[in-house]
Amino acid sequence: xxxxxxxxxxxxxxxxxxxxxxxxxxxxxxxxxxxxxxxxxxxxxxxxxxxxxxxxxxxxxxxxxxxxxxxxxxxxxxxxxxxxxxxxxxxxxxxxxxxxxxxxxxxxxxxxxxxxxxxxxxxxxxxxxxxxxxxxxxxxxxxxxx
Numbered sequence: 001x002x003x004x005x006x007x008x009x010x011x012x013x014x015x016x017x018x019x020x021x022x023x024x025x026x027x028x029x030x031x032x033x034x035x036x037x038x039x040x041x042x043x044x045x046x047x048x049x050x051x052x053x054x055x056x057x058x059x060x061x062x063x064x065x066x067x068x069x070x071x072x073x074x075x076x077x078x079x080x081x082x083x084x085x086x087x088x089x090x091x092x093x094x095x096x097x098x099x100x101x102x103x104x105x106x107x108x109x110x111x112x113x114x115x116x117x118x119x120x121x122x123x124x125x126x127x128x129x130x131x132x133x134x135x136x137x138x139x140x141x142x143x144x145x146x
């Protein structure tokens with residue numbers, strides 16, 4: 001398993017940050033590789049976008065826990081990809097933590113390219129996670145009244 005994590009402070013209240021990140025219309029604003037996201041039936045999310053290895057379309061699970069300001073997601077594809085994001089109220093600011101985990105699925109031919117990225121280019125995933133956090137920070141702080 002490969003895992004990645006990052007955190008950033010945000011000068012905005014925790015509930016506003018959580019509302020921003022859980023609105024699927026905002027996903028393309030803060031996840032660099034996502035072009036579009038929408039809900040399917042139940043807890044299903046449909047996503048499309050592009051990464052360094054080409055365009056993609058995916059289906060996954062998407063769950064929110066408003067009481068704990070936490071969301072988590074997973075892939076419904078061969079790759080065992082999952083992650084969570086949690087917002088913490090720190091009084092005068094919020095803190096956002098994102099955690100990602102990747103495991104190969106059972107069909108090795110499907111995973112070959114992604115396993116290569118995980119083994120040979122792990123810093124690219126961390127850089128994308130860090131960019132995601134920076135975008136969340138920038139958007140949420142811009143939305144706060146002056």
